[in-house]
Amino acid sequence: MKRSYSSAPGEARAVRVLVVDDHALVADTLLTALSASADFVVDSAGNLETAGAQIKRAGRYDVILLDYDLPDSRALDGFDYMMKANSGNVALLSGVVRVSTVERALDKGARGFVPKTLSLKSMLHAIRHMAMGGIYLPGDILDRMRQEDTADVRLKPRERLVLGFLNEGLPNKEIGREVGIEENLVKMDVRSICRKLGARNRTQAVLAARKLDMI
8 A cells, every 4th residue: 555645734744754773673673663653654665775766755754773793784874875865864763773873973964863772762763863954862971971971072183273263153164164164064064063062953062162271
């Protein structure tokens, strides 16, 4: 039966989710649990190739839950592939993952990290949050990231350069010209700077950096 992703006038459109996991039990469990809610339309794929074909066939998904440990993926190569195939909106899905891996994924534009052990209620909230453009991270990951960042706000050299131009009030396009990078890379740097400084936007990031005497 062909699925319909449309909704009646005035009704919220169902969130389209693609679960990419080679463990059939995990994928089927998530598909069944999420599909039980009328708010979600869920598909699954067992590998990157199938996932890519599914996106071409069905169109862009609001959220992709990508297993970090796929057999046909090495490190974050699979994440990069899915980000390109779906034009973003990819979150890591895993049982155990290093904070450094989550940080690298966030720097690349990830929507967050969803543990496979997350309760159904929390997972529904996380997916809705990410579908609306937010970033989801479980509390334990946030705590570990804060502990690591407390001693040293580890901005990369280019991020420090971008931060300086943020302090001058330059928009992303002009910062890109000054630094010599594409505007999308500036956006990634700004997102990373905000996360590392615990800021919600560029204005808060500048204020936080000033308090730390970084600029």
